[in-house]
Amino acid sequence: MTRLAFKMKLNEGQKDAYKKRHDALWPELKKLLKDNGVSEYSIFLDEETNILFAFQKVSGTGGSQDLSNNPIVQKWWAFMADIMEVNPDNSPISTALEEVFYME
Numbered sequence: 001m002t003r004l005a006f007k008m009k010l011n012e013g014q015k016d017a018y019k020k021r022h023d024a025l026w027p028e029l030k031k032l033l034k035d036n037g038v039s040e041y042s043i044f045l046d047e048e049t050n051i052l053f054a055f056q057k058v059s060g061t062g063g064s065q066d067l068s069n070n071p072i073v074q075k076w077w078a079f080m081a082d083i084m085e086v087n088p089d090n091s092p093i094s095t096a097l098e099e100v101f102y103m104e
Contacts, residue, residue, distance in 0.1 A: 001039070001057050001058070001059060002057070002058045002059075002060065003055065003056070003057055003058075003099060003102070004055070004056045004058055004096070005053065005054065005055050005056075005096070005097040005099065006054050006094045006095060006096045006097055007051050007052060007053050007054070007094065007095050007097060008051075008052040008054065008084060008085065008092045008093065008094045008095075009049075009050055009051055009052065009084060009085040009093065010045065010050045010051075010052055010083065010084050010085075011050070011082075011083050011084055011085065012050060014050075014083035014084065015045060015047065017083050018045075018052075018080075018083055018084070021079065021080065021083075022043070026072070026076065028072050029072050029073070029076055032067065032070060032072050032073070033064055033067075036064075036066070036067060037058045037059040037060045038056050038057070038058050038064055039057050039058070039059065040055075040056060040057040041054070041055070041056045041057075041064070042054070042055045042056075043055075052084070053097075054094075068089075068091060074089075074090070077089070077090035077091050077092065078090050080092070
């Protein structure tokens with residue numbers, strides 16, 4: 001099992017919209033993630049900076065970031081583009097984070 005972490009940035013004042021959209025995560029997106037080895041996925045918000053911290057447990061070496069060509073993922077990105085910082089293709093601007101400590 002691989003653990004992946006990355007950060008993204010939420011636009012100011014969009015916490016409620018972000019949470020509401022994720023509380024109603026599309027079943028087809030959830031299935032796609034699970035079918036591609038993502039067994040756990042958590043996102044935390046630092047309200048002082050609007051930084052989102054994402055954590056995934058993945059079987060294999062891939063993760064949600066490797067599904068960029070999937071139409072379901074592209075549709076989700078377009079749906080989220082108005083409330084977070086995104087690239088020209090609507091993918092979230094994200095930075096991979098290096099694990100520097102793990103306690104089992």
